[in-house]
Amino acid sequence: MMTDHFFDVPLDHRAPDGERIRLYAREVVAAGRAREDLPWLVYLQGGPGFPAGRPVGRENWLDRALEDYRVLLLDQRGTGRSTPATRQTLPLRGTPGEQAAYLAHFRADAIVRDCEYIRPLLTGGRPWTVLGQSFGGFCAVTYLSFAPEGLAEVIVTGGLPSLDAGADDVYRAAYPRMERKCRAHYARYPQDEEAARRIARHLARQPQTLPDGTVLTVEQFQQLGILLGTGDGSHRLHYLLEDAFVPTPAGEQLSDAFGEQVAALLSRAASPLYTLLHEAIYAQDGRPTHWSAERVRAEFPQFEPNVEDGGRFLFTGETVHPWMLHTQPALRPLRETAQLLARREGWTPLYDAAQLARNTVPVAAAIYHDDLYVDTGHSLRTARSIAGLRTWVTDEYEHDGVRASGRVVLDRLLRLVRDEV
Template sequence: MTHSYRQPGVVLTDRRFTVPLDHADPGGETIELYAREAVAGDKAGRDLPWLVYLQGGPGFGAHRFVGRQAWLGRALKEYRVLLLDQRGTGHSTPANRQTLPLRGGPAEQADYLTRFRADSIVRDCEAIRPRLTGGAPWTVLGQSFGGFCTVSYLSLAPEGLSTALITGGMPSLEAHADDVYRAAYPRIARKTAAHYARYPQDVERARRIADHLLGRKVTLPNGYRFTAEAFQSLGILLGGGDGSHRLHFLLEHAFVRTPRGHQLSDAFLEDVQSLLSYAGHPLYALLHEAIYAQDERPTAWAAERVRAEFPRFDAAKALAGDGPLPFTGETIHPWMFDCDPALRPLRETAELLAARTDWTPLYDSARLAANEVPAAAAVYHDDMYVDTAHSLATADAVRGLRTWVTDEFEHDGIRAGGPRVLDRLIAVARDEA
């Protein structure tokens, strides 16, 4: 059953689909996918080409727009848009600490989650597409991890695509997770240095907060164990266009004077909790390193291991000197499964995924080299989340893919840039720019 309703200038329709859990076993267990269709109010009755949006992540449902926000307004000028909650996210069949025990123990849970990577998401799209388009190919817009999925789409089912648009999401075709994080830590350090250059008063604020956390046990309202390492991980904000400003505003109200002396304020702890908790997107923590796994090598907590090669990120060592505290970024660590109550029951499952050695390939280099689908990618210069050099190497490996390299935006350019980024990508794909 579908339900349609209106927002200003837009008609929205809730859609649900049943797809196989394992597309290699189409007669086996099924899961449900949710997607929201969006069409311009004055075009609702017209036969329009489809654009399917693949959200970044992994682990996030599609963005909930109000009206024609961000890039959606540009898309609605000519497309009927499908905002897909990828499997396990949003309103699709959930995968979290509450539902995963239905699968059995940690081993069964880990096996189940191997079917929640880009290859399965592509197969989901191909199962859905004929039901909506009558078999016609559609345009895919992939942001961040959604771009990874788009490159998998070009590898696995290019016949389903009329155009491929990628923003901030060109993956390395061959790099192991170790290589990804070895390239990432220097970028994180540059973003941290740029933040302190913009807000030098934050150097002392960050050191004071970290020192406070190193000396005592602090628990967030939801039970999260707030450690110095957890505080450093707030550097993930620095990958967004307004992230440095958001981090600054967060730090400026960290302490409050109380009868017991200065303490971290309730307001600060509440804001930190909303940023650190994985309750709403546990698959991000569980599968983040698995999105890079394609062979018999385990990921083995790559971000944690590689971090040891960059001792400047050690909070205690930083505080022993007089330099600024380094922040970290888009990295997942074992301690998160001890600190976060939404992840604690899944610690053993995460360990099994980190040790797994039977990952299947996500990309087909030969097929990409023979690509015939018009494709364009926005590559953000010095993107904190996705390595620029890796992105450009992959772009060179995809026949006919054109890039737009820009330093006007950070990783969230498709959101922060309003209609401009999508407008430019469409023009590039059509050889109009």
């Protein structure tokens, strides 16, 4: 059984009488149990900038959660059926400066305050369990820092952030992981390195406009490495590369089928916040992020494609770059807003190390060994900094383990957080 919920919450929780925005959340409860007084579990999606999944039956982790909980799938502010923040809606805010000021209220601290605003309305004031995947795990650690009284348990999957690393630190740790994942992919599919070089050579001579208007450059093509952080991503990348070209009267060209698949993988039309706020989720010391991934990439020259003479070609991963504001049509109208956010100063802390050190909320976290998206070393240091946190470090799954494993990952973590393992 599913029930829709809408809530009007303050844009800025420090000004509760000011402007309000709308939040949407979907309540899911097992058939026949709607009248039971079940504890609540709120799911915080990865991102930033993605809505909660739309379930079709009792799939993957949800099947296990519904045995014990009434589940709330929250569309975090700006996403899904919550008040949207896209190229179509943000101009309603006014100038790029006004848009950037508005979006400064869309980080993890505001998401936690949203949760605390709606929790008493749903639970009658009782604390609830939070399941945070990836960026949702970052939000869960913020929740533990600033509103632990609202939490009965916390479960984190692939999302223990560094408490003190800035964006530059995050990307200096990330680029070597990207290279390792890429090398591992070529070891599995040796033919793919030449296939990737061949596509890159073609794009270096003639960037291609994809069906959605995205301009596919070599750098944009490298971004397909984001697939390598998921359990089936290496296989998906291989099948994509093997059918890239078709013969035409003008010679071999990248196929429409290839272009359509790439457009779907790279598009940010539905999730511009992923680009606009991605580096801001690491900003805590007041300094601007200033396109950190782009700046740090210069420290790793092996990622510069050297394809004309048979040199190496490495895919990248979860990074955002200023040139995306020109190659992606959904971001072009927001380029000034994005630049202002990249230059924004005054970002405030998202975690309270002292509070985490005296934490009393039961916490369990899955840390995926050599996770492409979240540095394992950073996660382990954070795990040691949160009192009572229990970890499960595994190389059996990639970053999407909680979805790919069916019931396994969530069941293991529930037993861990309840001290049943």
